[in-house]
Amino acid sequence: MKKYILIFLLAASTFAWAQTKITPTNQFTITGKIKNELKFTLADINTYPVVAIKNVTLTNHLGEVKGDIQNIKGIALKPLLEKIEFLTEKPKELSEFYLTFVASDNYKVVYSWNEIFNSPTGNNLFIITEKDGKNLSDSDDRILTITTTDFKTGRRYVKALDKIIVSRIE
Numbered sequence: 001m002k003k004y005i006l007i008f009l010l011a012a013s014t015f016a017w018a019q020t021k022i023t024p025t026n027q028f029t030i031t032g033k034i035k036n037e038l039k040f041t042l043a044d045i046n047t048y049p050v051v052a053i054k055n056v057t058l059t060n061h062l063g064e065v066k067g068d069i070q071n072i073k074g075i076a077l078k079p080l081l082e083k084i085e086f087l088t089e090k091p092k093e094l095s096e097f098y099l100t101f102v103a104s105d106n107y108k109v110v111y112s113w114n115e116i117f118n119s120p121t122g123n124n125l126f127i128i129t130e131k132d133g134k135n136l137s138d139s140d141d142r143i144l145t146i147t148t149t150d151f152k153t154g155r156r157y158v159k160a161l162d163k164i165i166v167s168r169i170e
Helices: 002-018 091-096 113-117 120-124
Strands: 027-032 038-041 051-053 056-059 065-069 072-076 097-103 108-112 125-131 144-147 161-168
Touching: 051 125, 091 097, 091 113, 097 113, 108 113, 113 120, 120 125
Parallel strands: 027 161
Antiparallel strands: 027 038, 051 072, 056 065, 072 125, 097 108, 097 161, 125 144
């Protein structure tokens, strides 16, 4: 019996330790292989046009439903990302760049330059400014990003975006 209790306690402590609390963010920076670091605050985000976004069903990597986000409003992220001046002199080299979105709990999501600037994905990448009638500044998960056209929507649903790191394939 003691053996089972010990196994249970070890499993429970490992589970509790594996869960990371997400610290809400009030700004994010864009850094890396760019000419100038950029910073966007909640106030900056609120200056961009807000659009209604269709309801999104969040699914995991297996396609299993994990939740729904309803009554969503947001801003397109692409206009903010268009402010990036990449460290390159030849436009054809832009295909070598990728952007890593990093949350406050260190969760990471990757987009290639072509995904954002050369495909429909970039037009469906949003910062959520309101969900379920709750404003971004009142959300515990701020700053949120989502790509509404992903098949497995939960994979690139970033809560508490902290930074975007621009890198180049070497």
